[in-house]
Amino acid sequence: VPFRCLVVDDNQRFLEVARRSLEWQGLDVVHIATSIDTALAAIEAGRPDVVLIDVSLGEESGFELLRRLIERFPHLAGRGIMISTRAEEDYTDLMDGMSAAGFLAKSALSVNAIRALIPGLP
Amino acid sequence: MAGEGPGGPAAELNASRLRLMAELDGAYERIERELHDGVQQRLTTTGMELRLVEASLPDGDPARAALADIGEQLRAMEAEVRTLSRRTFPAILSEAGLGPAMRSFARHAPLPVELSIGTLPRCPALVETTAYHVVSDVVAHAARTQAGFVTVEISERDGSLRVVVTGGAEVTQIVRDRVDALGGRLETQAERVVAELPTG
Numbered sequence: 625v626p627f628r629c630l631v632v633d634d635n636q637r638f639l640e641v642a643r644r645s646l647e648w649q650g651l652d653v654v655h656i657a658t659s660i661d662t663a664l665a666a667i668e669a670g671r672p673d674v675v676l677i678d679v680s681l682g683e684e685s686g687f688e689l690l691r692r693l694i695e696r697f698p699h700l701a702g703r704g705i706m707i708s709t710r711a712e713e714d715y716t717d718l719m720d721g722m723s724a725a726g727f728l729a730k731s732a733l734s735v736n737a738i739r740a741l742i743p744g745l746p
Numbered sequence: 747m748a749g750e751g752p753g754g755p756a757a758e759l760n761a762s763r764l765r766l767m768a769e770l771d772g773a774y775e776r777i778e779r780e781l782h783d784g785v786q787q788r789l790t791t792t793g794m795e796l797r798l799v800e801a802s803l804p805d806g807d808p809a810r811a812a813l814a815d816i817g818e819q820l821r822a823m824e825a826e827v828r829t830l831s832r833r834t835f836p837a838i839l840s841e842a843g844l845g846p847a848m849r850s851f852a853r854h855a856p857l858p859v860e861l862s863i864g865t866l867p868r869c870p871a872l873v874e875t876t877a878y879h880v881v882s883d884v885v886a887h888a889a890r891t892q893a894g895f896v897t898v899e900i901s902e903r904d905g906s907l908r909v910v911v912t913g914g915a916e917v918t919q920i921v922r923d924r925v926d927a928l929g930g931r932l933e934t935q936a937e938r939v940v941a942e943l944p945t946g
Contacts, residue, residue: 635787641794648798680841709786710828710837718842730790731824 627745628653629738630672632663632689633707634682642676642733649735660689667697673745674738675700676728679708679715687718694723705741707733763927764872771835771875778835786827793820836878844874844900848881855885858895866902869945876924877909880932880941883921888914902945909941 629651631642639656646654655670657663659681667675675693677686690704701723706715709730719727726741739745800813831837832854839847845863852859868874877900885896896913915934925932930943 635783635791638787638791641791641798645794645798648801685841709782709790709824710831715838718838718846731793731821733794 625746626651626735627673627738628655628670629674629676630655630657630663630666630670631676632657632659632681632686633678634658634680634684635678638678638730642730645733646735651735660684660692663689664693664696667693667700673703674725674742675704676707676733676738677704679706679710679718687722690722690724703742705738760927763923767872767876767924767927771871774835775837775840778831778837781827781831781834782837786824786831789820789824789827793817793824796820839874839878840871843868844877847874847878848898848900851878851882851885852898855896856889857885857893859885860895860897862897862899864901866900866907867945869902869907869943872924872928873907873943873945876921876928876930877907877941877943879921879924880909880917880939881911883918884911884914884916884939887916887918891916905944905946907943907945909939909943911939913937915939 629646631639631646631654633639633642633656636658639658643654643656653670653672655666655672657666663675663677666672677689679686681689686706690706693704694701702725704724706719706722706724706727707730708715708727715727728737728741796813796817800810800817803810803813836847836850838850843866845866848861848863852861869877881898888894888896892914894913896911899908899910899912901908915937917932917934917939922932925941925943928943930941932939932941934940
């Protein structure tokens with residue numbers, strides 16, 4: 625059984641395409657959420673192994689979601705990956721001190737890229 | 747004295763300058779966000795959809811090469827929009843403050859920029875954008891006229907943000923106006939620009 629994944633983004637079309645793409649690459653369970661509250665509820669319900677979080681969730685911050693989900697689900701420390709269409713290097717400083725597994729440009733999103741950032745995934 | 751003191755015509759004129767600055771910065775920030783949330787997001791998503799279509803075709807299908815080519819075009823467009831949006835407004839400035847914004851600026855600057863920035867408190871948006879403009883202005887001019895490098899020191903003490911740029915001495919009038927409107931001081935010496943901005 626491959627790992628379970630939750631994708632959080634405020635753009636519905638991206639979420640649909642990301643889900644189709646990750647499922648095509650072999651994931652069975654790809655849940656999606658559009659806000660901090662719906663993401664936390666989806667983690668409670670779906671118990672994902674990996675959470676992909678857009679840096680900006682409309683008015684909300686993806687980094688804020690990362691902080692809150694690790695506080696509430698400590699086993700997900702190092703299991704969150706920040707994603708953005710912006711350049712990775714712009715977030716290098718913000719990533720420091722966060723318990724994220726890393727950063728992925730949305731255009732580079734793939735199951736292999738996730739596995740490369742988080743070793744030992746089912 | 748007419749025109750002096752709080753509430754007088756001079757104070758009202760300065761308040762108006764600050765409102766204009768805030769309006770201009772806000773407009774650029776909104777355009778950057780629209781580029782990022784709109785065009786850039788769409789290009790990325792369309793590229794992903796294209797790869798899914800490509801992957802669903804049998805090996806050796808000639809359409810695969812054509813789709814891969816379109817994918818390359820999309821990636822190039824995405825890179826162009828990313829550069830354009832970064833030039834429009836540094837989103838990281840409002841998201842994370844002057845330190846991270848300066849490090850991002852240095853990475854993309856047209857000449858080497860050496861930074862010396864300690865831990866800075868978040869300052870009012872106009873102070874942060876003005877400090878950013880002082881640096882980017884001096885660097886842009888230095889890049890046009892010389893091939894050396896620039897050093898940037900930013901520190902905060904007693905309610906004042908101090909920006910020292912060494913390696914260039916040209917500042918546009920509009921940046922001087924910004925510093926002036928904030929009640930700050932800007933000095934240019936040989937190959938050195940020093941700006942002091944009140945943060946209160």
